[in-house]
Amino acid sequence: MENTGPIAFFVPSLTIGGAERVTVSVANGLSRRGYDVDLVVSYDEGDFRSDVAGSVNVVDLGTQRIPGIGIGASVPALVRYLRRQSPEVLFSQMTYANDIHIISQILSGTDTTAIATIHNTLGMQEESKEKLVQWLQRRLAHQIDQFVAVSEGVAESVVEHVGINREKVSVLHNPVPVNEVQERAGELVDHPWIESANLDVVLGVGRLERAKNFESFLRAFEKVHSARPDTRAIIVGRGSKRTKLETLAAELGIDDVVSFPGFVDNPYGYMAGVDVLAMSSVHEGLPTVLIEALACGCPVVSTNCPSGPAEILKDGEYGPLVNVNDDEGLATAIQTALDDPLPSDVLVERANDFAPTAVIDEYEAFIRSFASVDIADGAGKRSEPLTPS
Incomplete structure (x- = not known):
C-alpha cells in the first residue's frame, strides 16, 4: 500500500476564537487516533499554539502581512503546500479562509478533497468586506466537495445563501472537552x-x-x-x-x-x-x-x-x-x-452529548467517506477509496 497525504486543516492563526479552538481540538483528536494530521496556518502564533498536540504537524505558511490583503497573501504558499504534500482532505475554517483555500486549490491543480467549514450563520453579515467574502464563496461553491456546518441552523443558512443542495452540507458539531x-x-x-x-x-x-x-x-x-x-x-x-x-x-x-x-x-x-x-x-x-x-x-x-x-x-x-x-x-x-x-x-x-469522543467519531466517519485513508495498519496508509455519502 502506498503512502497517502495527511488530513489537513487550514486556519489563519491560532489566536483566541471559537473556530480556532475547535480546529485544534479536532486536529488533536484525529492525531491521537493515529491519523497523520497537518495544521496549516498563515501565521504561526496565538494563545492556542501551546494546545496543539506534539503529534500534529504545524505547517507555517509564513504569510506576509500586506494591508488590505490579509490572509489572501497566503495563496502562493498554500499552493506550494498542496502540490508538495497532496493532503487527502483539507478542511478550511471560516469564510475568508474557505475562499483562500479554494482559490489555492484551483491554482494547485491537485485533487485534494476540499471541505469548507462554516462556523457562523450566513446572511447576518453587515460589513461590506464580509458580504464580499460571502459572495465570493457563493461563486466558488461548485469547487468545494462538501460544506461542513456546525449546527443544523448554520447548514440551512449555507443552503440559502450559498445556493447549494442540502446534500452538499454535512453537520458536524464542535467538540467540547x-x-x-x-x-x-x-x-x-x-x-x-x-x-x-x-x-x-x-x-x-x-x-x-x-x-x-x-x-x-x-x-x-x-x-x-x-x-x-x-x-x-x-x-x-x-x-x-x-x-x-x-x-x-x-x-x-x-x-x-x-x-x-x-x-x-x-x-x-x-x-x-x-x-x-x-x-x-x-x-x-x-x-x-x-x-x-x-x-x-x-x-x-x-x-x-x-x-x-x-x-x-x-x-x-x-x-x-x-x-x-x-x-x-x-x-x-x-x-x-x-x-x-x-x-x-x-x-x-x-x-x-458534545464531548470529544462522540464528535471525533463523527469526523472520522465523515473523513472516511471522502478520503482513502485506513489507519488499521498505521496512519496514512491507502486502502480502496470509499464512495462519498
Missing part, C-alpha cells in the same frame, strides 16, 4: 463576588463585539438588579466594544455592580462559581460557551438567535430561550433561572 472543562472549573477564581455567599452572580462570556450584543445583556441585568439588589454581573472577554459597554453600564447606573475583568485564562472557574450564564447574542453558529456552562453545571439562558442555542438547549428544555434584543424577556429568564435552576447533573448530562 467536557472533562477538561470540569477539571478546570474546580480551580479557584480570584473575584470577590464569586466568593460571596450573599450574592447572586450573572455571567456573560464572549468577545466584546456587536454579534455578542452585551448591550442587551446590560439592559436586562439592570432590570434584574432593580428587582434583586443582591445580584451582580461579570462580563468576561475582550474586544473593541469594551469602552462603549462600560459607558452604558454607567448610564444605566449599574457600573458599580458590573465587572469587566477582560480576558481570563480560565472562564470555567467563573461558570462553576456563578448562579447563571446569560447569552445575549444576535447570531452564532454553535455557541460553545453554552455547552461549557452546562458542563460546569451552570444554569443558562440564551437568546434564540440563529443558530445553535435552540439546538443545544433542545428548544428550552435545558434553559430558557428568548427573542433577540428582548431585554425584558432576558431579564425574566435570568430571574427564572435564579429562582428555579435545573439540577446540575441534568445540565452536565446534556453537555456530554
Whole structure:
C-alpha cells in the first residue's frame, strides 16, 4: 500500500476564537487516533499554539502581512503546500479562509478533497468586506466537495445563501472537552463576588463585539438588579466594544455592580462559581460557551438567535430561550433561572452529548467517506477509496 497525504486543516492563526479552538481540538483528536494530521496556518502564533498536540504537524505558511490583503497573501504558499504534500482532505475554517483555500486549490491543480467549514450563520453579515467574502464563496461553491456546518441552523443558512443542495452540507458539531472543562472549573477564581455567599452572580462570556450584543445583556441585568439588589454581573472577554459597554453600564447606573475583568485564562472557574450564564447574542453558529456552562453545571439562558442555542438547549428544555434584543424577556429568564435552576447533573448530562469522543467519531466517519485513508495498519496508509455519502 502506498503512502497517502495527511488530513489537513487550514486556519489563519491560532489566536483566541471559537473556530480556532475547535480546529485544534479536532486536529488533536484525529492525531491521537493515529491519523497523520497537518495544521496549516498563515501565521504561526496565538494563545492556542501551546494546545496543539506534539503529534500534529504545524505547517507555517509564513504569510506576509500586506494591508488590505490579509490572509489572501497566503495563496502562493498554500499552493506550494498542496502540490508538495497532496493532503487527502483539507478542511478550511471560516469564510475568508474557505475562499483562500479554494482559490489555492484551483491554482494547485491537485485533487485534494476540499471541505469548507462554516462556523457562523450566513446572511447576518453587515460589513461590506464580509458580504464580499460571502459572495465570493457563493461563486466558488461548485469547487468545494462538501460544506461542513456546525449546527443544523448554520447548514440551512449555507443552503440559502450559498445556493447549494442540502446534500452538499454535512453537520458536524464542535467538540467540547467536557472533562477538561470540569477539571478546570474546580480551580479557584480570584473575584470577590464569586466568593460571596450573599450574592447572586450573572455571567456573560464572549468577545466584546456587536454579534455578542452585551448591550442587551446590560439592559436586562439592570432590570434584574432593580428587582434583586443582591445580584451582580461579570462580563468576561475582550474586544473593541469594551469602552462603549462600560459607558452604558454607567448610564444605566449599574457600573458599580458590573465587572469587566477582560480576558481570563480560565472562564470555567467563573461558570462553576456563578448562579447563571446569560447569552445575549444576535447570531452564532454553535455557541460553545453554552455547552461549557452546562458542563460546569451552570444554569443558562440564551437568546434564540440563529443558530445553535435552540439546538443545544433542545428548544428550552435545558434553559430558557428568548427573542433577540428582548431585554425584558432576558431579564425574566435570568430571574427564572435564579429562582428555579435545573439540577446540575441534568445540565452536565446534556453537555456530554458534545464531548470529544462522540464528535471525533463523527469526523472520522465523515473523513472516511471522502478520503482513502485506513489507519488499521498505521496512519496514512491507502486502502480502496470509499464512495462519498
